[in-house]
Amino acid sequence: MRFSKQRELIKNIVQTTNLHPTADWIYKKAKKNISNISLGTIYRNLSQLNQDGIINIIYDNNKARYDWNTVSHDHLKCNKCGDITDIHMHTEELQKKVWNQYKFEADNIEINITGICNKH
Amino acid sequence: MRFSKQRELIKNIVQTTNLHPTADWIYKKAKKNISNISLGTIYRNLSQLNQDGIINIIYDNNKARYDWNTVSHDHLKCNKCGDITDIHMHTEELQKKVWNQYKFEADNIEINITGICNKH
DNA sequence: ATAGTAATAGGAATTATTACTATTTATAAA
DNA sequence: TTTATAAATAGTAATAATTCCTATTACTAT
Ligand SMILES: [Mn+2]
Ligand SMILES: [Mn+2]
Ligand SMILES: [Zn+2]
Ligand SMILES: [Zn+2]
Secondary structure, eight states: OOOOHHHHHHHHHHHTOOSOOBHHHHHHHHHTTSTTOOHHHHHHHHHHHHHTTSSEEEEETTEEEEESOOSOOEEEEETTTOOEEEEOOOHHHHHHHHHHHHOOEEEEEEEEEEEEOTTO | OOOOHHHHHHHHHHHTOOSOOBHHHHHHHHHTTSTTOOHHHHHHHHHHHHHTTSSEEEEETTEEEEESOOSOOEEEEETTTOOEEEEOOOHHHHHHHHHHHHOOEEEEEEEEEEEEOTTO
8 A cells, every 4th residue: 555645634534533523524624634635535545544454434324434443342322412422342242142142253243322422 | 194005015024024124125025016116105104114113223334224123132244145133132231331331321222243144 | 075184106316435537646666 | 867657546427325305196084
């Protein structure tokens, strides 16, 4: 993978927010630095960065969000303000359980909890 | 909500499969009975049925799937064959945990586990 | 039967994402 | 340094999933 200032910028944007931004949010932010950057470049680089284990993708209903935190963790999504916050459930236990009970070899466990956050 | 043969058919299709079908799968199946049914009707009725608690919606990456089983449960998705199977984790504990630790009032907990199923 | 209401079909619009292509750019060899 | 070339880019078109719109149809209560 060759260096590009676009990829560097995109990586930096993702790595300096905890908002779990969408591609479009990242695109708007990136345009402030590189005004003619294209949305295709955003998507291409986000998926490259994901493939290289540098960032994570999470799915919020029918859109992707990007997470700087590649360590396995889970999310709380507030129905009122839309905020997504990190939590850590102990998925190792679940992983064991699905193996023991279903002989299912889990490689990823994602827990998405929706409800009302403590700001309301 | 008034009776309609379209809604009855859509409900029946969802309630007689455990495949967690997409809107498009349901559409194709429905057309065999009502050849001029429209995709808009599929979506409208699926979301009505969901609002009335008759069926459930689950999100598989960036598309919706529909589940006849409205009792809280979770899913295993196989990366090889794409099959989605039901499991039951004990989410009551998780619900308590997020309340105690984060004061987050959970109304829905979805656990999505991907990996390799016991058919491979 | 008629009127009022609720549902429909069909297509247009929207949103998120991917694909295509001509041009530019990073890197490494000559 | 110049040059070769593979990778990346901008811009645009295409696709996929979903929602919105509107004229028409079907039920229901008078
Ligand atoms: Mn996170
Ligand atoms: Mn299910
Ligand atoms: Zn909130
Ligand atoms: Zn499988």
